Amino acid sequence: MQETRIRVLEGVEQGPVSGPALADQLDISRAAVWKHVEALREAGFEIPGSDDGYKLGSVPEFGPAVAFGLEAPFDVIYHDSIDSTNRRARELAAEGRSNVAVVADEQTGGRGRLDRTWVSPSGGVWLSALVRPGVPAAHAPLYTLAAAVATTRAVREAGIEAGIKWPNDVLVDGRKLAGILTEMEGEADRVTWLVVGVGLNADVDPAALPAADATSLSAEGVNVDRRVLTQRLLEEFHTLHESRETILPAWREYADTLGRSVRVETGDRTVEGEATDIEFPGTLRIDTGDGVEAVAAGDCEHLRPA
Numbered sequence: 001m002q003e004t005r006i007r008v009l010e011g012v013e014q015g016p017v018s019g020p021a022l023a024d025q026l027d028i029s030r031a032a033v034w035k036h037v038e039a040l041r042e043a044g045f046e047i048p049g050s051d052d053g054y055k056l057g058s059v060p061e062f063g064p065a066v067a068f069g070l071e072a073p074f075d076v077i078y079h080d081s082i083d084s085t086n087r088r089a090r091e092l093a094a095e096g097r098s099n100v101a102v103v104a105d106e107q108t109g110g111r112g113r114l115d116r117t118w119v120s121p122s123g124g125v126w127l128s129a130l131v132r133p134g135v136p137a138a139h140a141p142l143y144t145l146a147a148a149v150a151t152t153r154a155v156r157e158a159g160i161e162a163g164i165k166w167p168n169d170v171l172v173d174g175r176k177l178a179g180i181l182t183e184m185e186g187e188a189d190r191v192t193w194l195v196v197g198v199g200l201n202a203d204v205d206p207a208a209l210p211a212a213d214a215t216s217l218s219a220e221g222v223n224v225d226r227r228v229l230t231q232r233l234l235e236e237f238h239t240l241h242e243s244r245e246t247i248l249p250a251w252r253e254y255a256d257t258l259g260r261s262v263r264v265e266t267g268d269r270t271v272e273g274e275a276t277d278i279e280f281p282g283t284l285r286i287d288t289g290d291g292v293e294a295v296a297a298g299d300c301e302h303l304r305p306a
């Protein structure tokens with residue numbers, strides 16, 4: 001949402017405020033105030049006008065309203081429907097943008113890792129954060145972990161005991177609630193841009209999802225305000241991004257994988273054993289019984305508890 005429009009919203013939130021007073025306050029014309037108020041009403045904000053002026057009523061549950069009240073420095077670009085928020089964020093990266101969050105209600109071409117399909121019906125939180133962290137490319141996995149921690153915290157605040165499966169899944173009782181896809185461009189010693197995509201099944205019917213073990217917030221019995229959820233997720237992600245040393249300890253705290261018996265397929269080998277720890281920048285340590293193996297990436301299956 002445009003900067004001035006957000007300031008108009010903040011103004012009417014403090015209301016009632018008259019059009020002329022708001023125009024003075026924001027140093028814009030009265031006609032411009034009126035135009036912004038009309039556009040906001042069209043976007044679903046309730047802004048009744050009375051003799052005392054404008055006053056903010058209800059705020060839409062999702063949509064462009066995600067930008068309103070967000071306490072993190074992301075420009076929010078919202079789409080009712082888009083092929084893939086990660087694809088759009090990559091495009092914005094190529095245009096030189098940074099600190100952007102692309103958010104959608106529905107994706108028609110959502111992607112998982114290794115070009116798998118990510119099913120993204122209307123009602124989800126499908127978002128991609130574009131950042132330029134200025135770290136070596138090898139550190140990129142840390143941002144996947146940060147997104148998993150941010151998602152877990154936002155979901156826990158909504159009342160659901162989610163945990164993290166290494167490296168990129170947020171689970172509720174073993175069922176997949178969210179997945180993360182991190183993409184980047186850069187040279188070995190420096191990431192140019194990083195796009196962290198989060199797919200969170202919010203108000204989605206699990207019957208519409210492909211995996212038998214998928215779940216959603218609504219299926220877990222929680223009716224969330226997707227705007228607040230998205231904001232909390234972005235705020236937590238920003239905080240972790242600013243203080244990287246806190247990412248691994250937080251991840252350990254929420255990890256569902258540590259202490260479990262796991263099987264990890266890396267593409268060229270399979271490693272089975274007990275997951276004992278995670279180390280920078282996101283490597284899983286697995287005790288196979290014959291020694292400890294460090295696995296940087298792969299698909300992880302939780303076997304029985306260790």
Ligand code: BT5
Nearest residue numbers: 084086110111112113116118119127179180197198199214
């Ligand atoms: C992931 O891949 O889990 C990463 C998902 C990232 C999606 C976000 S949405 C916003 C942004 N824009 C994009 O286009 N993508 C990102 P992976 O670990 O490879 O898991 C993919 C597998 O999860 C699929 O093969 C299915 O089995 C399963 N799956 C597909 N859609 C699902 C859903 N909505 N919920 C749970 N599981 C799903």
